[in-house]
Amino acid sequence: MTSELAFIQALRRIATHPGARGLDDDCAVIEFGGEALVLTHDAMAEGVHYLPEQDRADVAWKLVASNMSDLAAKGADPVGVLLGYTLGRDDDRFLAGLQEALAHYNAPLLGGDTIAAPEGQVLGLTAIGRATHRPVPSRKGAKAGDTLWITGPVGAAMLGLEALLSGVGDSTAYRRPQGLIEEGKALAPHVTAMMDVSDGLLLDAARMARASGTTLAIESTAVPLATLEDRLAEALRWGEDYQLLFTMPSDAEPPIPAHRIGRAVPANPAPVILDGQPLTEKDGLGYQHT
């Protein structure tokens, strides 16, 4: 079996269309009828992306929310979704969670395909959006001198999963993450680069840095945490909080509440500098596709 990373790299070699940035966890952006159409597709497998015993209403919610978060990073309004569904257990719970999430995001179900499969459940969701601002934000635009910001705390999903597994505490942040559509639309006219944090702050910052040809210097004391301070290292590497990470010109202030956590500096061999310490992907920055 090919590794996931090798396969994604091979797909990227095929995907030569100028709007084809939508592999892995970014969106494609294409011109359609004089507007910018934003497209993203996420897949989730039982036992990999969700627990076999997890409430399927929460699974449906997260499937929708993670796609909405991709749209949010483009400053896009949801237009609708298409669902690829493998029949499994508790299909009625899945439907209930799907309907709830789609109503929350005002994202109509436009189509899809339902199949029976002999083993294992795999879910796919394609989300379609309409960009509300041109140029459409991307992870590529950070420039040395820009300030670096995040919309809210990291580590909440980590605590939520621990609560779900232990049965103690509030698991909402893990079960019902939020895609920050309104925040993304408000930020889009002001940012130089933007992406959602799905695989961990340090790893996603490294991706933004690599795409932009810069290095991002982060001050850990400035990063808002959902956890106690002693779990900082984990919280910086844990994904699924779906906060928006963005850069702005140094003299600009974001139009919504956000936390300034660092700045972009001239490119350095390390994509991220944490408290003065250069870090590369080899240092374990977050969830890695193996």
Add this chain to the structure above:
Amino acid sequence: MTSELAFIQALRRIATHPGARGLDDDCAVIEFGGEALVLTHDAMAEGVHYLPEQDRADVAWKLVASNMSDLAAKGADPVGVLLGYTLGRDDDRFLAGLQEALAHYNAPLLGGDTIAAPEGQVLGLTAIGRATHRPVPSRKGAKAGDTLWITGPVGAAMLGLEALLSGVGDSTAYRRPQGLIEEGKALAPHVTAMMDVSDGLLLDAARMARASGTTLAIESTAVPLATLEDRLAEALRWGEDYQLLFTMPSDAEPPIPAHRIGRAVPANPAPVILDGQPLTEKDGLGYQHT
């Protein structure tokens, strides 16, 4: 486990958007930037929709072609595709077939998601198209008095699968079906209703009849066959030939070669009349979602 049909019916109750016709094997059609955006999603599972030992290049081809056939029935030009891919065996063969099919249809890979899953491979493809004619053809527009046509023979995929399984004969029609994009675009301005035949001529004709509120009377001797006459009954019920089935006003002639196989008549309890014999879904019209 919910039945596939029950789940699709439940999804249809959620899908209240006026453009949301894209459940099961039809496309969604929505307004975007003053144009009609056509969207479809197909999922395929190993062991259900393709043989575990089948060449993954052929599997990729069919995944693309079946989606392109959905676009063809709307008279749409391909804009691009998003792929949901579960890593499996022969991923390099899948990539080769994908690249070949996408080049054939001039449909760029715009995005997608690759996942590792513990068991069984499930593939998903979302195809995006641009309608070339308004109103966009649907399966709903057939009227009593219209003539009924098909673009080419049925039964070819059936013979192709038999050739593949036996190792004797030509399996191309099963392995490498064609989505009739150019034919769909040529027909779109002239048809009253159109759809692709993916689940069998009689079953898909019954769907067109039900959607249109009419009955379709078919003369079996007029149906072009890829098989010998003694397999007529099977060929009328076998899918995956991806021919286009369409109706036209009685005085119109199609702009491309096609076969006139019957006509629309006033609605009757049976959606299809074959050689004077009323047939309903209970008579076994083709591949049924169970």
